[in-house]
Amino acid sequence: MAQRSFRRRFGLGVGIGFARCGGFGWVCRQHRTRTCHGIVKLVYSRTLSLTGRRFAMSPRFYSLLLAFLLTAPGAFSETLKLPDNLTGFSSPSGENFLVESTAKEAYFPLASNFLTQKTQAYCGVASIVMVLNALNVPAPSVPEYEPYKTFTQDNVLNERTEAILPRQVLDKQGMTLDQIGAILSTQPIKAEVRHASDASLEQFRTQASSFLAKPGHFVIVNYLRKAIGQEKGGHISPLAAYDEKADRFLILDVARYKYPPVWVKTIDLFGAMNTVDSDNENKTRGYVLISSPLGE
Numbered sequence: 001m002a003q004r005s006f007r008r009r010f011g012l013g014v015g016i017g018f019a020r021c022g023g024f025g026w027v028c029r030q031h032r033t034r035t036c037h038g039i040v041k042l043v044y045s046r047t048l049s050l051t052g053r054r055f056a057m058s059p060r061f062y063s064l065l066l067a068f069l070l071t072a073p074g075a076f077s078e079t080l081k082l083p084d085n086l087t088g089f090s091s092p093s094g095e096n097f098l099v100e101s102t103a104k105e106a107y108f109p110l111a112s113n114f115l116t117q118k119t120q121a122y123c124g125v126a127s128i129v130m131v132l133n134a135l136n137v138p139a140p141s142v143p144e145y146e147p148y149k150t151f152t153q154d155n156v157l158n159e160r161t162e163a164i165l166p167r168q169v170l171d172k173q174g175m176t177l178d179q180i181g182a183i184l185s186t187q188p189i190k191a192e193v194r195h196a197s198d199a200s201l202e203q204f205r206t207q208a209s210s211f212l213a214k215p216g217h218f219v220i221v222n223y224l225r226k227a228i229g230q231e232k233g234g235h236i237s238p239l240a241a242y243d244e245k246a247d248r249f250l251i252l253d254v255a256r257y258k259y260p261p262v263w264v265k266t267i268d269l270f271g272a273m274n275t276v277d278s279d280n281e282n283k284t285r286g287y288v289l290i291s292s293p294l295g296e
Contacts, residue, residue, distance in 0.1 A: 079256075079257070079258060079259050079260050080230070080231060080258055080259055082229075082230075082259070082260075082262060083228070083229030083230065084229075085228065085229055085264075085265065085268060086228065086229065086230075086262040086263065086264055087248070087262060087263040088260050088261075088262060088263075089250065089260055089261035089262060089263065090260065090261075093263075094250075094261075094262075094263055097241075097243040097246050097248060097250070097263050098241055098243070098250065100243050100245055100246075101241045101242060101243040101244075101250075102213065102244065103209045103210075103212040103213035103241060103242040103243075103244070104212065104213075104240065104241035104242075104250075105212060105213055105214055105215050105217070106134070106211070106212045106217065106218050106219070106238070106239065106240050106241065107212075107240040107241045107250070109133075109134035109135075110130055110131070110134050110218070110238055110240050110252055111240070111252075112134075113129075113130045113133040113134050114130065114252060115129065115130060115153075115254065116254060116255070116256040116257060117153070117254045117255055118153045119171070120255070121170060121171055121172065121173065121174040121175075122153055122170075122174070123174060123175075123235055123236040123237060123254050123255060124174060124175030124179070124180050124183075124222075124236040125153045125156060125157070125170070125175070126153055126254040127180070127220045127236050127237055127238050127254055128156060128180065128183060128184060128220070129151045129152060129153055129156050130238055130252070130254070131184075131218045131220065131238060131290055132151045132156065132184075132187060132189075133150060133151050134218060135189060135216060135218070135290070135292065137151070137187050137188065137189060138188075139151045139155075140155045142155060156183075157170075158186075160186045161183050161186060164179055164182045164183055164186075165179045165182075165183065173279055174234070174236075174279075175236065176222070176277055176279055176280035176283075177193060177195065177222040177277070177280060177283070177285055177286050177287075177288070178193060178280060178283070179280075180193070180220060180222065180236065180288050181193035181288050184288065184290060188293060189290060189291065189292060189293060190290065190291050190292065190293050191288055191289070191290050192288065192289040192290075193286065193288050194207070194286045194287050194288070194289065195283055195284045195285070195286040196270060196273040196274035196275075196284045196285060196286040196287075197274060197283070197284040197286075198286075199286070201266065201267060201270045204266070204270050204273075204287065205242075205247075205266050205270075207287075207289060208239060208242065208249065208287065208289075209242040209244070209249075211289055211290075211291070212239060212240070212241055212242050212249075213242075214291075216291060216292050217289075217290070217291045218238060218239075218290040218291070219238065219239040219287055219288065219289060219290070220236060220237070220238050220239070220287065220288045220290065221236070221237060221238075221239055221251065221269065221273060221285075221286075221287045221288075222234065222235075222236050222273065222277075222285040222286060222287065222288075223235060223269060223272035223273045223275070223285055224272050224273075224275040224285065225272070227268070227271055227272035227275055228264055228268050228269065228271075228272045230259060231258075234275075234277060234279075234285065235253075235255065236254075237251050237252055237253050237254050237255075238251075238252050238254075239251060239252070239287075240252045240261070243263070246263070246265075247265060247266050247267075248263040248264060248265055248266065249263070249264055249266060249269055250262070250263050251263075251264060251269075272285075273285045273286050273287060274286075
């Protein structure tokens, strides 16, 4: 019903086919991916081709399409109330932040691979899976999806990751910043760990926004929830965009049952990363800069 109503409302019924796939969200019938990259490209260009004619999209219509790409894969759920210092992604202000952003190359591939962490300790695992799929890293096969291959929160863990972080430890306490970097480094990608104590607010702003503006570049953050007014402990999620005018980053929160994606002020996010993690030898939390080996 949601699929049909959206297509009727926005005129996407011609030449575009979507199917609902349990646990995988919306699937393009032609490309068999969670979100057709052709649609993403059309949205990004801010034009639509309908019955052979091209139409420019208004900022409001554009933001609605962007929001659809992110919200379609999962049902709307009742989440915790956001503190006043955070702006929900689907709010009018949140939509405008994305439209205004000039650093949102990471948004589209992450949105098409957005998922919910499978347990409360798997925020790091879910974030890693999203980024690996967004980078199109060669993935293992998944029996239930044969012949297609993709990273999941199960097959991303293997003998190599077990040596870095035993699954029984992961299940109890989650993942630290350094473990994120080490696990990512088992794949053919480049992962640079930055502890907040070794960086400055301006360095983080510059590095993260620069990465989010480049295709094939991603940022995962490790921060303390209560430092930005949420409940309550350490958490991990990818960043998807940066709005320079508002000086806010968009966090695609993988705990979708708890909080929606939010825009957070740079100074608040950096402060939440610049907190001590007792599970990581009392080092501060921070962020990981991720790209292909050649930085392309």
